[in-house]
Each structure stands twice: as C-alpha cells, then as structure tokens.
Amino acid sequence: MSWQEFIERQLSFLRGKTQPLPSQAEPALKRRWRLLQVESTIACNLRCIMCPWREIAKNVENHGIMTQEIWEAIRPHLPQTQSVDFTGGGEPLLQPRLLEWIGEAHAAGCQTGILTNGLLLTQKKAAQIIQAGLNWICFSMDGATAEIYEEIRVGSNFETVCQNLANIAALRSHKVPKTMINFVLMPLNFHQVEDMVKLAHRLGVDQVNFKQCDVIRGEQGKGYGLFAVEKTKDIRRLEKALAKARRLAKKLKIKTTAFPFIPEEQPVCDQDPRNSIFILHDGAAGPCINLAIGGPTTFLGQDVVMPTIHYGRLPDQNLTDLWETETCKFYRDRFESRVRAYDAVIVNSAIGSSWSKFGETLQAAKGAMPEAAEGCKVCHYLYNI
Numbered sequence: 311m312s313w314q315e316f317i318e319r320q321l322s323f324l325r326g327k328t329q330p331l332p333s334q335a336e337p338a339l340k341r342r343w344r345l346l347q348v349e350s351t352i353a354c355n356l357r358c359i360m361c362p363w364r365e366i367a368k369n370v371e372n373h374g375i376m377t378q379e380i381w382e383a384i385r386p387h388l389p390q391t392q393s394v395d396f397t398g399g400g401e402p403l404l405q406p407r408l409l410e411w412i413g414e415a416h417a418a419g420c421q422t423g424i425l426t427n428g429l430l431l432t433q434k435k436a437a438q439i440i441q442a443g444l445n446w447i448c449f450s451m452d453g454a455t456a457e458i459y460e461e462i463r464v465g466s467n468f469e470t471v472c473q474n475l476a477n478i479a480a481l482r483s484h485k486v487p488k489t490m491i492n493f494v495l496m497p498l499n500f501h502q503v504e505d506m507v508k509l510a511h512r513l514g515v516d517q518v519n520f521k522q523c524d525v526i527r528g529e530q531g532k533g534y535g536l537f538a539v540e541k542t543k544d545i546r547r548l549e550k551a552l553a554k555a556r557r558l559a560k561k562l563k564i565k566t567t568a569f570p571f572i573p574e575e576q577p578v579c580d581q582d583p584r585n586s587i588f589i590l591h592d593g594a595a596g597p598c599i600n601l602a603i604g605g606p607t608t609f610l611g612q613d614v615v616m617p618t619i620h621y622g623r624l625p626d627q628n629l630t631d632l633w634e635t636e637t638c639k640f641y642r643d644r645f646e647s648r649v650r651a652y653d654a655v656i657v658n659s660a661i662g663s664s665w666s667k668f669g670e671t672l673q674a675a676k677g678a679m680p681e682a683a684e685g686c687k688v689c690h691y692l693y694n695i
Contacts, residue, residue: 503520595632
C-alpha cells in the first residue's frame, strides 16, 4: 500500500463514522441521528463472569425494563434516525414490547438490531423478530464448546443458543437479518478463537467480532482483559494467533472484526457522540453507555473513576432539546474539532511524504488534536481497544 493509499483509507475510515445508512422512508442525509442506542432493558437472565452491569441492575426501578412512556418519547424522532440499536447493559429479549418497538422503528425507515445472549430466542420468537423487521442480530458467545461457554455465560445453555442461532440463519431471507457473534477475548477462552470461527461457519453466521474485555466497573470485569500498554512477547503471540483465526475466517467467507492489543488513540471512538445518543432504560440520555453509567473503573491497569454524563432525561424533556444542551454540544464539538485537526495534519503530510514519515505523521496528528473530554480520556474505546 502506498502512502497516498493509506491516507485515503484513514480519512475514509473517519468519514465512515458519519456515513449514513440506507433508509427506507427518506434520504438518510436528512436524518439528524446516525444512531439511537436504546437500552430496552438493563435486566439480564444470565450471570456472566465479566459483566460490569449485573450489580447495577439489581437496584433499579421497574426491574430495569424501559417503560412504554419512555419509548413514546423516542418514537416521534424515529423519522430523524438512521439506525436503532435496542441493546444496552442487559438482555433485550426481556423487554415485553421489543417486537412492537422494532416494528415501529422499521416502519419509520430505521435500520434495527440487537445484541443478545440468545437463550430466549426460540424458533417462534426468531420468526417473529424477523417479521418485525430486524436488520441485524448479534449473539454474545464467548466459547466454542459447552464447557468454556457455560463457565463464562453462567446460567446459559450452549446447545440451546447454538440451535437458536442456527434457526435465525435458516429462517431469514436474503441474509436479513445479518447474523454475528461477539466473542470477548479472555485468558479463559482465547485458545478457542479458531474453533469459534469453525462454529460460526457451521451455524451459518455472517460475521465474528473479536472484542477486548474492556468495560470495567469496580471489580466486575477486572483482570479479564488481554490488552496491555505496550507490545510484549505475549502480546505478539496473541496477535499472531488471532491473525491466523481471521485468515481461516476469510477462507470460510466469514467476515471478522478485531481490536488491537495495545492502545492507539483515535480522533473519535466508534460510539461517536457527534451523531448518536445512548438512552438508558430509565430515560436518561448521554454520549454512550460508558459515560451514561459512571463509577470506579480500571483504565490500562490504573484505578480511575468514570464520570456519569447525562444530557437530561426522557420523557420529562424532549430528545431534540437534549441534543441542544450545553453538555451534548460540548461532546459533539470536541470530537468534531479533534477529527478536523487530525485530518488536517494527515492531508497536509500526504504531499510528498513516504512510509518513512508514517510514525511522525501520526504522532503529529495526535498532537494537533484538542484534549479528549474528561471521561473519554479514561475510556478504552477512545484508544481503539
């Protein structure tokens, strides 16, 4: 790859964060939000060993289930939304009105999806959720065998989840909904990365996402991560094994995504608050789930505190009013200024530059960016982990 090709790829990646999704109702460019992430519930039917939200969910109102009143405050804004993800810290299939809400979002021209543990997705429910208009579904599966999977996803059943995932693949039409697996990398399961690719192939899955165990609250999730501050012999070994699994996936025509094992600061994270909002089960709105639910956490091995950032709360306030609050505008503007500063250095350095200047250019681009917001500075997402 030439230096100029790298530059174009880098800028395309950044532009892609604001690239509109296809819309069925009106041109997506007219839509205000790229994404509304709606935490339909923070309740869950499992006790996963690394989950940071399980303890929080024990002490919330209405058992952590989003009410119809809050959804009705969201619904009028669906025509201004490109995509709705009904997932937060819990299991969306515990939301009694999920099918209805997916159907309403679909009818408004939104792309829709959920991340689920899959245990409750019977064949009947699978048919209903496809009929409602789901565009993508991702299963949380952190083991390629019952022994490893059930040790991590306590309370689940490996064979049942595999069958439920296979049902979706068999029932869907023209590969809609897209099917994915999220595999959270941990010391307990890393040796199964290739086996997970093979399992995904057998179940008819389109994509496997290899994720770092990067979200921590207190002791929940602590000590499970495989990433590090710098590249070590162990990190190189992990990178090599993961690369081999991804090559196998490519051969089997399964797409994969993966995050680095060492931090690399980005101008803006994948959550991208410039054009998205996270809405908690109780109606509180914020930049993302990490900032919406703050508390003690660990950032690259250091104990820190994640601040809680809310723009306001539905249904007491209107979503468009929350979008114009000073707090929301601060996050939007700060990330926009970081992207512009980063882009400017990359573009200016492209003329007459070569790969020998690659590292210097990236460092200069990072140095040109305004400082990240307080919470983002201690969030693994911003560092692409």
